[in-house]
Amino acid sequence: MSTNYPIMLRLKGKKIVAVGGGKVAERKVKGLLGTGALVSVVSPELTSELTRLVGNGDIIWKQKSFSPEDIQEAFLIFVATSDEGVNQFVRSVAKDHQLVMIADDPEGSDFHVPAQVQRGRLSITVSTGGSSPILAGKIREQLERQFDEKYSEYLEFLFSKRQWILKEVKDSSLKKKLLTAIVSEEFLKSENKEEDFQHLLWFLGKNT
Structure with missing residues (x-):
């Protein structure tokens, strides 16, 4: 069995296309959001939340059924319609260099999105x-309790x-002593880190 390769992508300025306008596509x-990606959604209809994001200018809505030109310049493609035939058609017309995730076909996908805990710079x-x-x-829920909101400030420090x-x-x-010392429970809990x-x-300077 081959394993997946974990990676963190910089998506600023990259074109991302989501095909489908339901709850899965919404997630x-x-x-x-917040990655700087240029996100387009292709679907005749959208959820209320996706409609709100369109209204805010966060994403672009192509109010139509899918056609191959919709993904022509896409870097990543998320396929999440309720029609398996449409989902597989999107997969078939994607280019070899384009990465495709199909919501109802993880084995046929190039990637999947893991559950994530985000605390500022900590992912x-x-x-x-x-x-x-x-x-x-x-x-993820267990990790959210373990790594709470105080980690956001701590990572900035x-x-x-x-x-x-x-x-x-x-x-x-x-240098090594300082870098090691600040990664400690004492600094995490400190009220005045500076x-x-x-x-x-x-x-340390006195004793080095």
Whole structure:
């Protein structure tokens, strides 16, 4: 059995097409919001939420049945209509370089979207390889409780301090100690991370 290859994609400016306007397509489209992707939905009708996103200018709606030219320049294609024949037709006309996900045919898809926990810069994904999306969802719920909203602020702190340390600290030993120390329970729970970092910098610098 071949395994899937996990990857995080930068989609800013990429053209993404969702074929279908129901609840499944809605979930896929909502997962793309905030990525900077250029999202189009091809469907005669839309859910109320997708209609709202069109009204907000978040996505483009092609109010029509699918035709091959709709995916001509697409980077990713999400196929989620209620008609298996249409879904397979989209698959058949996609080019070899285009990645296609078919909601009702995981084995015939090039990729699938894992269950995801997002806390600012922190992304945690869970996949069961298409065997049980329900189990993946349950595991995601456990992770959401474990990695709560405080991780958003903590990741911003880690990002900014890592950039500063790499740029300003020349001593390789001190650099490693600082990078290791800030990834700790104490800094995660700290009410004043900046002050604690300055104390750490003084202490380690003094003893290096």
